Amino acid sequence: MKHPYAITLDVGTSRKNLTGSWRTLRPEYVDRLPPCNNACPAGEDIQGWLSHAESGGYEAAWRALTANNPLPAIMGRVCYHPCENACNRASIDETVGINSVERFLGDLAIEKGWQFALPATESGKKVLVVGAGPAGLSAAYHLRRLGHWVTLREAGPLAGGMMRFGIPKYRLPRNIIDAEVARITAMGVALELNSKVGDIEKAMVDGPFDAAFLAVGAHIAKRAYIPAAGAAKVLDAVQLLRSMEGEAPPLLGRKVVVYGGGNTAIDVARTARRLGAQEAIIVYRRTREKMPAHDFEVEEALEEGVSMKWLSTIKNIDGGTMQIEKMALDEKGFPQPTGEFETLEADSLVLALGQDVDLSLLNNVPGIVIENGVVKVGPDMMTGRAGVFAGGDMAPSERTVTVAVGHGKKAARFIDGYLRGQPYVPAPRHGLASFDRLNSWYYEDAPATVRPMLEAARRVQSFAEVQGGLDETNALYEARRCLSCGNCFECDNCYGVCPDNAVIKLGAGNRFRIDYDYCKGCGLCAAECPCGAIEMVAEAI
Amino acid sequence: MNEMQKLKFYQKGTLTVGNRLVDEASRNVQASLDRSNSLTCGHRACQGCGEALGARYAIDAAMRASNRNLIAVNATGCLEVFTTPYPETSWQMPWMHSLFGNAAAVATGVAAAMRVTGKPATRVVAQGGDGGTTDIGFGCLSGMFERNDDVLYICYDNEGYMNTGVQRSSATPPTARTATTPPLGKETGNVFGTGKFVPKIAVAHEIPYVATASVADLHDLEAKITKAMSMHGARYIQINVPCPLGWGAASHDTIRLARLAIETGLFPIFEAEHGRITHVRKIRSQVPVVEYLKLQRRFAHLFKGGVEDPRVARMQAIADRHIAEYGLLEPVAGAA
Known part of the structure; x- marks a missing residue:
């Protein structure tokens, strides 16, 4: 027209x-990749499960969460939540209480009896997992989900590893461990207790197993040479915390000195207070700032009456008397002796100086490389021996429950690829959703919900759990504080x-x-x- | 759940257009799948046009409030030109245009026609820019007010004659550069002490409803249109709609500028009924006017050579006066 x-x-x-x-x-x-997900050592899709929780879909949220981590009720208590440290909401008001919502979901799942789905198909492959700590449990769970037959062998009398024999009850009640382990064994994971694997090659042949994942943990206490005379009572932290699971609590006396500056030292001191010690003194050679222990744990210990002696080393011990040398930090931040001495009276000394791995099951295995007391693994978590993978505290890493759970998941995926003959290729990561990409105008101010804490005076009287959980109304509120960065x-x-x-x-x-x-x-x-x-x-x- | 938590129940979505956690019926018109899109695609407004956005926000809300039984009368201006170059139209509703200055009078006539032909349910809106409202059509508008004709008049205020090449109107702010107030000579840009704020004049007519609104606050805008549509008689709403072309701003900054106009206090958001101010939208987080001015080239001469012109302080004084006059700030706890 x-x-x-x-x-x-x-x-x-x-x-x-x-x-x-x-x-x-x-x-x-x-x-884009939200900073919480990016920071999570267990590789959780935090934002994904929070978005289910926001609309009250708690079971869907729990299922999304457990697609990556089978232990939310445990993690909701003991994880040091690097996700929260990375959370963009900190630039608006306070970080989202991810860890508290995780615990809420984990506890709700236990209360409601939610179970994991069984694998749709069976691969027919058999995998041996050695060690029922967080790494072993996580690997067993993920391998079972992928359809493999899993035998989980544990040297100790109960599953949980360091979660049970290292973390005190007041941080992690034992019924929580039992419930989350039971859910994994209910999937068909064969848990064999009191079954120490002495020779991995032999165990593989006897199975027979198509692959193995080793996660025996680090249970041997490091010792420091301290000249001792008289009837000095010296224990190590691993031994002490382990004996807490036995029938008779250890006798420590009225005044206990703990030597070391990590989270274990804090756990020991707080345990000592609960066992009736009037004084629990942590002796550490550097300063509070240099202490590897997490700040909030130090704070909680101080609230409970634990005292700290910074820049001090123990030179020798004679009966109930210790000689302490004062230290000073040099320009590089290392402690150096000053030649100044003082004495400290105590009924017992507990050494919390770190732990080593019992690697005897790897004796005579060809191809295995040991470096700095841990097993060398590739980016696929495989050791130098084909088909044998390793993770948790026995592989090079930060030694936390969360890292171990992440190792278990990662290893399971590579083991699955190995068993299927199609190497697992992780999906490429999205670019980071940093705060400057957000338009924060649209987010309403909403301060974080604070979890209830047991009063300090009541804490030292028992091993009752120190930190409380959220209930449904404030868990929903907390979930809705998520900014959904990048998605x-x-x-x-x-x-x-x-x-x-x-x-x-x-x-x-x-x-x-x-x-x-x-x-x-x-x-x-x-x-x-x-x-x-x-x-x-x-x-x- | 404590009170604070109830109030901030939707921390992520209280201020957004929609919110998946809110039931459909309580969401904004603009969030719904079946909004009428009275002003549809293919119009020739510039990229990031605040007026095109404001008009769709307002008319869609009025359409919902009238059960889509609505006639619009449009003054000459950008909105008329970019939506209806003969023979096409972007309006998916009965719409008419007559002259630059008579939209209020034509709308009065349409409303009368609906009444005498027995269609009282058919509602009438008149709309125009600030030029057609505060200057050229002001006589007709004032007449419509004093007769209390049953018309909702919506003014899309972009602070100038943008359609004809950015000339000054009586709504242009002091110091702004326009084609008729160039940044030349001693007193560069528009002068202080002129112009008018028509919402106040409308309030003085003591008509049933007067409000100001902004494309930066959709919840507030839709609530005001809906309220106005629930009433009869003369009603007036003036909506702040930034103009990327006339203001010399980036097209993606339209809503940001409208937000800054509110948060600086330069554009007060309030509503009034029968001559009395009944509600004021408080500033959420106050910002100095510099942040608003610097984003716009029409104020660039105030920051020439990195030196801040003393007139910036006078602009700040205007914002401060609005804050005091309308009570735009939340009272500080503990202050007398």
Whole structure:
């Protein structure tokens, strides 16, 4: 049809005018890696499970959580939550209480009796897992999920490893460990207690097993040479904490000195107070700032009346008298002796100087490399012996429950790839969703919920759990504090703020689509996206 | 759950357009799949146009409030030009245009026609820019107010005649550069002490409802349109709609600028009924006017050579006066 002068379109709607041709930048929806997920040693999709919890879908949240970590009730108590240290919400008010919501979900699962799904298909492959600590339990769980037959062999009388024989009850009640272990064995994992594996090669042949994952932990206390005379009572931390699981509590006396500056030293001192020691003194050669123990644990110990002696080493012990040498930090931050001495009276001394790994099961295994007392593993967690993988405290790493759980998961995936003959290739990671990518205007101020703590005076009277949990109302509130950094949470902002109606809403759960026929590329959707899930990309012109 | 938690129940989505945790019925019109999109795609507004956005926000809300039984009368201006270059239209509703200055009078006539033809359920809105409202159409507007005609008049205030090439209007702020207030000579840009704030004049007419709103606060805007539509008689809403072209700002900063206009105190958000102010939207986190001015090239001459012009302080004084006059700040706890 011929148009009159200055007329380009027929009578009708402006929708014929495809304004998308004006565009030089195009908005694209992206998913970025939230800092919490990035920081989690267990590789949890924290934001993913929080988003279920936000709408009250606690079982869905728990299932999403346990896709990566089978021990949420344990982790919700003992994890040092690096996720919270990374949380972007700290730049607005306070970090999201991820750990407390995790514990809420874990406890709820135990209360409701939720169980793990059984694998859909069986692979027919058999895997031996040595050590029922966090790494071994995690590996057994993930391997079973992937359809393999798992035998979990534990030297001790009960499952849990250092979670049971190292972490005191007031931080981790034992019924929690029992419940979460039972859920894993209910999947068909064969748990064999009091079964120390002395020779891994022989055990593999006897099985026979197609692969093995070793996670025997570090249970041998490091000793320091302290000249002792008289009837000095000297124990080590591993021995002490382990004996707490036995029938007769150890006798420590009224005044206990703990030597060391890690979390174990704190655990020992706090345990000593609960056993009735009037004084528990931690002697450490460096300063509080240099102490490897976590700050909040030091704080809780101080509240309970534990005292600290910084910049001090124990030179010798004679009966109930210790000679302490004062130290000074040199310019590099290392403690140096000063030649100044003092004495300290005590009924017993507990050494908490770190732990070594019993590697005897690897004697005579070809290809194994031991470095600094731990087994060398590749990026796939495999040792030098094909088919034998290792993780947890016996592999080089930070020794925490969370890291161990992460090792178990990672090893399980590589073992699965090894057994199927198709090496596992981890998915590429998204770019980080940093705070500067967010539009924080849209987040309402909402201070964190504080978990109830047992009063200090009551704490030292028993081994009752120190930190309380959240209930449903405040757990929901806490979950809703999540900013959903880097991933669309369907707030409709892009759909609303487009002056050109060029954002198409696809309905609940399906997010949005840009209508590039009309999008002029103004960038308002990207600028007003709260969580930084839209990026402006240059058009090829 | 304590009170504080109840209030901030949707920490992630209290201020966004929608929120998956809120039931459908309580969400904004703009969050719904079936919003009327009264002003649809293909219009020729610039990238990031605040007026196109404000008009869809307002008219969609009015459409919902009237059960889609609505007629719009449009003054001449950007909104008319970019939506209806003959013979096409972006309006998915009955819409008419007459002259620059008579939208209020035409709307009065349409409302009368609906009444006498027995269609009282058909509601009427008139809309125009600040030029067509505060300058050219002001006589007709004042007449519509004093007769208390049953029309909701919506003014999209972008602080100038943007359609004809960015000339000064009586809503242009002091010091702003326009084609008719160039940054030349001693007193560069628009002068202090001129212009008018029509919402106050509307309040003085003691009409049933007057409000100001902003494209930066959709919840507030939709609530005000809905409230206005629940009433009869003359009603007036002025919406702050940043203009990337006329203000010399980035197209992605439209909503940010509207937000800063509120948070500095330069554009007070309030509502009034029958001549009395009944509600004021408080500033959430106060910002100095510099942050608002620096994003716009129409104020660039105030920061020439890295030196801040003393008139910036006078702009701040205007914001401070608004804050005091309307009580825009939450009282500080413990202060007298």
